[in-house]
Amino acid sequence: MSRPTDLIQGTLDLLILRILALQPMHGWAIGERIQQMSKEVLRVGPGSLYPALHKLEQAGWIEAEWAVNEAGRRAKFYSITKEGRKRLQQETAGWKRLSGAISDIVLES
């Protein structure tokens, strides 16, 4: 299973914000979506996912609400806030810079 050490520090937050920017989602589904979107490369276990969610909630970038899910069960849905979107923009810009810089070095032939 992928532990957070496989991810660059802070990228999990970015991934969560990015996914929640599309639509509100509950915890398990977020993990699934990350896996899906990364074509099974990134796998986030609950040990990293839930602390990160609670941290983001505490920071005010996402908020949580109990709702009934597609299977008719009550689940905790997370959605992005206004501050969260701002944060996402910043983080994305930062990520572009960082990944570009790393690619420049690593992929130089």
Added chain:
Amino acid sequence: MRWLFQRSHAEADLNAELQDYVEHQTEHYIGRGFVLEKARTMALRDVGGVEQLKEECRDAHATAWFENAVRDVRYGRRALCKSPLFTAMAVLSLALGIGANTAIYTVMDVIMLRALPVRNPSELAIVNWRVKTKKDPLVIHSHTGSSYTEPDGGKMSPDFPWPAYELLRDHNNVFSTLFAYQRAGQLNLSVRGQAEMEDVEFVSGNFFSGLGIIPAAGRLITDSDNIAGASQVAVISYSYWHTRFGGDSAAVGQTVRINDIPFAIVGIAAPEFFGVTPGSAPGVYVPIVNRPALARNYGNEHDTMFIDPHFYWVDMMGRLRPGITLDHAQAELAPRFERLALTSAANDKERANLPELWLEQGGSGVDSLRRQYSKPLFVLMTMVAFILAIACANIANLLLARAHARRREIAVRLSLGASRLRVLRQLLTESVLLALPGGILGLGIAAVGSRFLIWLLASGRQGFSLHAELDWHVLAFTVTVAFATGILFGLAPAIQATRADVTPALKESRASAPRARAHRIGLSRLLVISQVALSLLLVLGAALFVRTLANLHSVEIGFNQENVLTFGLDASQAGYKDAALKTFYAQMEERFRFVPGVISATATDMPLVANANHGTGVVLPGSAKQEGHDLPTTSYVSVGPKFFQTMQIPMLAGRSLGPHDVDGAPLAAVVNEVFATTYFPGRNPLGQRFGLGNSQAGDLTIVGVAKNTRYSSLKDAIPPVVYISYLQNILKRPPIGMTFEIRTAASPLALTETVRKIVHDAAPTVPVTSVMTQTQRIDNTITQERTFAGLCTAFAVLALAIACIGLYGSMAYAVSRRTNEIGIRMALGAERPRIIWMVLREALALAAAGVAIGLACAWSATSSIKSFVFGIKPADPLAMVVAAGILTVALLIAAFAPATRASRIDPLNALRHE
């Protein structure tokens, strides 16, 4: 915040959320073709440690820190309550250490550190003069006030001639104001017909404005009050207004008679102002222009005191202009004063040793009290610092042992996933939990202790008042000490405890001995040894001071101090003069003599052995009378006719002074043995003639030689003393205030009311002052020694107790660690006494090491207490042996309990315990 207040709700949320995850994941696995059982197991495995995950989620919330702290406190409290002995010992040792420290600090704060309650006290500068020699400069023909011998042997004094004040006041660019004042001492104050003695201060017109004091009512003294012929006014202090007028607003405008001269009260000073000298709080301030009228007891100087450049008496303080430093002011004023002193010098001898002006910071008030008590307080401060150190060592030792005993608990917590930081925080919380009640209890001890200390310092001093209240200074000091101690000594064992490798600690049994323990026991032993060494210093100090006190008590006084009532009367301040004054005193002597229960009564111009001293020059026949200096000197007392009879001083030759030695009769003197052997060696002193002071050689005839008695103090060598009759005007000075001595058949103090009534009937305006027995008077001269002996003994007992607790704890712990070893030894046939001896030997080794180090330290520190001991050397071998003995015995007793416990170990139990 929701997290905090709806914890159970939030907790249920978290549970439900994780539950939701597990169900999704299970379905996910089922979807991949696993059976339900298998899918659920796999889902749960994915989640991992549920509790750890939950903890991490909780930590994500801001309130987690607080929550954890609350939990730590709750857990710590429970843990501490589980070992009440440990907790009590730790809290008590801390409280005692901190309490004693705070009490001393409070008093020191008042005396040394606290600034005057005036505007910008840091701008104030005290003007002094100093010389490099021990002798007074000859240009000073007379001096009233105070002077101090400086550590380098020079002399310093704050008193100046008035012309110097006028010069410096009118010609300087460094002070915005320069004001003058002088303590008048206790004067006779009478308000609404009731007389009593009160401290009075003479002040210049700019005194209050210069200090920046505002009146609580009315107005303060101004320059216009300080003009000769101005109406006589007075300002009273706030506390005097309360004690004497009950805070009555009508006090302003009333009249107070000072030495029988009426003064109108024009105002009351601000409540917080207690004068410029800490420790003395004048009740009344009067314009300095009134000094000649009020201070008649200084001979004839008062006629010329405002113009005489040779009479040094007035104190001054200046307020530096903004931006001017003390050094700058000094550089400008010193040459100016030097010129004045030089001009006033009449000959080369006077020019040789001129006083130089010297400025000092004035912000804490004038510092005679500081000079007097700074060294004793420093010694006391050192002693309490030792106590605090011993107490801290105890805490450290206790925490160390405790942390070690909890290695397994900590290992369990670490292996269950607690982070190191989390465990450290828990241990630290416990330390602070110990430090806090220690600090609070210490504060309580301090409040009582400082009051007690001030009472000790003040005992025997009239008009001594210090405003010592625990303030935030002291509070900050205590809290800092308490927290630093708790954190410092909580942290070291805590770090050590969490560094423990989890596996061996878990496996560890009482039998196995990891190497770390040897290290720990080494540190613990080191702490015990240093405790013992410090305690030895305190016990030794106590032994020295107690012996000093005993020596002082066994000093042969030379007269019978038992059953003598003494008190002061000063009729001169009530308007009696010259012959009337003498008659009044003689009549009073006569009246007291006929009171039932009185054996004999006399009057003297000063009390004996009360740190009072009258000195004058001796003119011997044959030696030409010299001017000013190098004259042989003697101490003297003017006494009443029944003096020798009342004090029971034996006459060795000739007669004593009697009722016939009055004006008109030949001038008679009785001298003591020292006088006879100093000035008439090898000759029969009887019938020899000499002169005193300004009188001519051969004026007086020695009519008797009295046995030596102590004169002004128990410590000083007996000086030559001349006894003269106050009824003969020998020194051309009328008697001023007199001390009466009344020998009684029974308890002297029982006569107090009778005495007061007799005096009141004869002269209602003359107050009876400082009523006490002769024994009390003598005791008052050794207040410091008594304080030291008492405090030091208390400190020593405290230190001993704390050190014994430390050793007890250390040995008890060592024994519990060695239960197995001892069990094996006993199983192999070791006898009980052998086991006891084994433990005691270890304690003895620690004690011996501590005592040896302590003695070595004592040896090198003796010079610092030289001035506090009397009749013994600071490195007194007997005191050292006694101290070492007391300490060793106490420590052995402390170690005996763990030793017997060790000997009672049941070998079967000890071995089965594994």
